[in-house]
Amino acid sequence: MIALLRRDLALAVRAGGGFGLGLAFFLIVVVLVPFGVGPEAEVLTRIAPGILWVAALLAALLSLDRIFALDFEDGSLPLLATSPLPLEGVALVKGIAHWITTGLPLTLAAPALGFLLNLAPTAYLWLLLSLALGTPALSMIGTFGAALTVGLRRGGLLMSLLVLPLYVPTLIFGAEAVRRGADGLDPSTSLLMLAGITLGSFALLPFAASLALRVNLR
Amino acid sequence: MSIWEYANPKKFIATTTPLVPWVMGLAIACLVVGLVWGFFFTPDDFRQGSTVKIIYLHVPSALMAINAWFMMLLASLIWLVRRHHVSALAARAAAPIGIVMTLIALITGAIWGQPMWGTWWAWDPRLTSFLILFLFYLGYIALWEAIEDPDTAADLTSVLCIVGSVFAVLSRYAVNFWNQGLHQGTSVPVATGERSVSDVFFVPLLICMVGFGILFLGLVLIRTRTEIRARRMKALEARMRS
Numbered sequence: 001m002i003a004l005l006r007r008d009l010a011l012a013v014r015a016g017g018g019f020g021l022g023l024a025f026f027l028i029v030v031v032l033v034p035f036g037v038g039p040e041a042e043v044l045t046r047i048a049p050g051i052l053w054v055a056a057l058l059a060a061l062l063s064l065d066r067i068f069a070l071d072f073e074d075g076s077l078p079l080l081a082t083s084p085l086p087l088e089g090v091a092l093v094k095g096i097a098h099w100i101t102t103g104l105p106l107t108l109a110a111p112a113l114g115f116l117l118n119l120a121p122t123a124y125l126w127l128l129l130s131l132a133l134g135t136p137a138l139s140m141i142g143t144f145g146a147a148l149t150v151g152l153r154r155g156g157l158l159m160s161l162l163v164l165p166l167y168v169p170t171l172i173f174g175a176e177a178v179r180r181g182a183d184g185l186d187p188s189t190s191l192l193m194l195a196g197i198t199l200g201s202f203a204l205l206p207f208a209a210s211l212a213l214r215v216n217l218r
Numbered sequence: 219m220s221i222w223e224y225a226n227p228k229k230f231i232a233t234t235t236p237l238v239p240w241v242m243g244l245a246i247a248c249l250v251v252g253l254v255w256g257f258f259f260t261p262d263d264f265r266q267g268s269t270v271k272i273i274y275l276h277v278p279s280a281l282m283a284i285n286a287w288f289m290m291l292l293a294s295l296i297w298l299v300r301r302h303h304v305s306a307l308a309a310r311a312a313a314p315i316g317i318v319m320t321l322i323a324l325i326t327g328a329i330w331g332q333p334m335w336g337t338w339w340a341w342d343p344r345l346t347s348f349l350i351l352f353l354f355y356l357g358y359i360a361l362w363e364a365i366e367d368p369d370t371a372a373d374l375t376s377v378l379c380i381v382g383s384v385f386a387v388l389s390r391y392a393v394n395f396w397n398q399g400l401h402q403g404t405s406v407p408v409a410t411g412e413r414s415v416s417d418v419f420f421v422p423l424l425i426c427m428v429g430f431g432i433l434f435l436g437l438v439l440i441r442t443r444t445e446i447r448a449r450r451m452k453a454l455e456a457r458m459r460s
Binding site: 144148149151152155158161162164165166168169172173193197204205208211212215216218 | 350353354356357360361364365370373374377378380381382384385386388389392393
């Protein structure tokens with residue numbers, strides 16, 4: 001599993017784009033918002049938590065079809081499926097690799113972008129924490145979506161349609177935690193729910209993803 | 219003799235052929251009685267006036283929108299465990315009916331909400347969770363349409379349906395967190411038995427709910443038969459080409 005994780009990370013770094021693209025997309029979306037809604041500081045402060053979370057979610061979505069599609073095209077996915085590592089483990093590692101290449105950089109970059117959106121100073125810690133807790137769930141749900149659509153031509157758009165509704169609870173609790181943090185309220189309930197969603201998806205979705213992969217490789 | 223015999227498509231078609239007209243007839247009878255009674259023979263509500271009568275479409279369709287997904291979940295589980303094709307096809311057949319029920323509930327809700335709340339749409343928990351349910355239906359149907367091989371499609375949509383159910387329930391409770399809305403609580407709570415709807419409205423409403431349920435059953439039967447026949451046609455065409 002460690003070897004597979006190393007391989008995926010090395011591929012993501014060397015192939016280029018994987019790392020930087022999501023981050024650049026995140027930056028662009030956040031920069032576009034003030035142009036769209038106007039540069040008034042109070043308005044930006046109020047919508048910053050939601051915008052940051054939606055932007056992070058879209059950036060994570062952008063790189064999802066790379067999870068299995070490249071391996072499927074060059075034929076290494078069937079090899080992975082027949083390797084001694086169970087397919088559930090492969091799905092889990094893929095989800096973790098996706099999080100390290102997109103979710104982690106997004107989490108670390110978010111405070112800087114929060115500054116651009118005039119986020120309330122009390123919310124920075126909660127922004128970091130909620131993204132750190134929530135983005136792994138986004139990666140794992142996305143891995144499941146990618147596994148469902150791996151064999152399809154032009155599966156990307158379909159995958160967005162399948163994955164985005166599944167992202168709803170994560171988005172709600174994530175943005176709620178930041179908003180409560182910005183208002184000086186206690187955000188622990190939302191953070192606990194986020195942690196619950198993440199743990200639940202890491203416990204259950206590898207099985208669903210590997211089932212979908214098996215069907216697609218049949 | 220067990221219920222699994224009906225998983226044989228031929229047996230299913232043979233059994234449902236005499237059944238369908240009766241089921242549809244009963245559904246239409248229930249709906250005509252319920253709707254006519256509801257629309258013309260109940261008094262206007264003292265606060266809401268005649269707009270209250272849209273309840274006879276709104277509540278039953280909302281009920282069936284959720285129950286259709288539940289039925290798809292059961293059919294998907296049966297397909298995954300016992301691999302009965304009729305079950306998978308029934309799930310496929312139910313999805314478009316479910317999405318239409320969701321749409322009816324959303325639209326009648328908007329029409330009802332406009333005079334009552336002064337707005338067509340509000341981001342309130344119940345409305346929002348229904349919109350999300352609508353999106354789930356969209357994804358489910360899109361996945362069915364996107365995959366060529368029927369068995370692969372049945373497997374993948376079943377997995378999606380199960381995962382989707384978990385997240386649909388999660389969203390339902392998640393949206394409660396973020397806004398308290400305009401929608402009233404449930405009018406017909408099953409658990410407590412207390413009703414906030416008076417008997418004058420409740421009896422025709424109950425008939426409408428039963429009518430929608432039977433209508434859903436009938437439509438699922440008809441659409442499942444269509445799916446089975448469409449698949450037979452495809453198999454025949456494939457055989458003719460080879």
